[in-house]
Amino acid sequence: MAEQDWMKRARALVGKQYGRVYAWDKVNAPMIRQWCELMGVAVPVDADGTVLAPAAMLQVWCMEGPVANNYPPGSTTENPYEVLKLMETEGFASVVAVNSELSFERMVREGEKLYYTTRLDSVGEEKTTALGTGFFVTLVMTFFAEQSAGDEKVGELLFRVFKFRPANPVKPADSSSGSKADLPAGPPKIKRSAPGISDDNRFFWDGVREGRLLIQRCKSCGSLRHPPGPVCPSCHSFEWDTLQASGGGTVYSFVVMHYPEVPPFDHPNPIGLIELDEGTRLVAQLVGIKPSEVQIGQRVQVEFNAFNDGELVLPQFRPVPA
Numbered sequence: 001m002a003e004q005d006w007m008k009r010a011r012a013l014v015g016k017q018y019g020r021v022y023a024w025d026k027v028n029a030p031m032i033r034q035w036c037e038l039m040g041v042a043v044p045v046d047a048d049g050t051v052l053a054p055a056a057m058l059q060v061w062c063m064e065g066p067v068a069n070n071y072p073p074g075s076t077t078e079n080p081y082e083v084l085k086l087m088e089t090e091g092f093a094s095v096v097a098v099n100s101e102l103s104f105e106r107m108v109r110e111g112e113k114l115y116y117t118t119r120l121d122s123v124g125e126e127k128t129t130a131l132g133t134g135f136f137v138t139l140v141m142t143f144f145a146e147q148s149a150g151d152e153k154v155g156e157l158l159f160r161v162f163k164f165r166p167a168n169p170v171k172p173a174d175s176s177s178g179s180k181a182d183l184p185a186g187p188p189k190i191k192r193s194a195p196g197i198s199d200d201n202r203f204f205w206d207g208v209r210e211g212r213l214l215i216q217r218c219k220s221c222g223s224l225r226h227p228p229g230p231v232c233p234s235c236h237s238f239e240w241d242t243l244q245a246s247g248g249g250t251v252y253s254f255v256v257m258h259y260p261e262v263p264p265f266d267h268p269n270p271i272g273l274i275e276l277d278e279g280t281r282l283v284a285q286l287v288g289i290k291p292s293e294v295q296i297g298q299r300v301q302v303e304f305n306a307f308n309d310g311e312l313v314l315p316q317f318r319p320v321p322a
């Protein structure tokens with residue numbers, strides 16, 4: 001059977017070692033400091049004053065950067081994910097990462113040069129999950145520090161994915177709502193993306209649909225808050241109701257989006273941070289003004305405009321005389 005043939009080829013790859021992927025740079029203090037700043041942790045320093053890299057940073061050193069597969073000279077050109085490619089040709093087109101487990105031998109030090117090698121650790125039996133039918137594939141990357149007396153293993157990353165045939169494949173978007181689905185009507189019209197609506201912010205979007213701009217108000221201390229959330233940041237009460245805003249406010253700050261030009265928006269696209277007269281601020285598109293003429297402090301008034309054939313209503317702000 002064909003499937004058994006390709007599966008034999010997939011299983012034959014288990015245990016295969018793939019060559020080295022080098023780090024672009026030696027372990028260095030600026031990158032460690034920036035990483036620690038972002039994570040909000042202190043920079044580890046050895047007793048002799050050498051900067052150490054936090055263990056959880058291990059994967060960072062050998063990353064390719066924003067350009068895919070841009071690895072330093074000397075790195076392998078083999079594809080450690082070849083088994084996934086093989087599965088793709090058999091219809092297991094989707095992938096989801098399920099485990100990423102780092103383990104460490106020691107912290108690496110400023111000045112060390114790292115590389116890793118990859119081993120295809122296992123290909124599981126065919127499994128059916130809620131996502132679909134496929135295979136768990138496990139790869140292990142082993143990280144080494146180059147040493148004149150023999151390279152030293154410093155850590156390991158176990159990475160497991162589920163490569164599967166989706167149970168409910170997503171149907172291509174149908175641009176027409178009628179029965180002419182077999183006639184392509186040109187490129188689909190790109191809609192405005194809809195807000196993510198949760199139990200915390202549903203009142204806001206329901207209000208917008210009714211032409212009302214609602215601000216969440218704490219029932220215990222009366223503080224107003226936006227964006228909506230379950231707890232009052234002032235007194236930690238869960239009790240809240242809403243206040244209907246007048247819709248008047250001022251431009252507290254703004255940006256004008258020039259690039260990238262993302263449909264369906266017109267560009268340049270002015271977006272305001274509006275301070276409502278009641279005191280809370282919200283982000284909304286500015287309308288009825290040339291992007292070059294938006295000014296901080298400008299008086300604005302809300303209006304409610306429908307998009308996506310009426311499916312979506314958004315609050316937008318238009319300049320009014322002061």
Ligand code: ZN
Pocket residue numbers: 218219220221222223232233234235236237
């Ligand atoms: Zn409160």
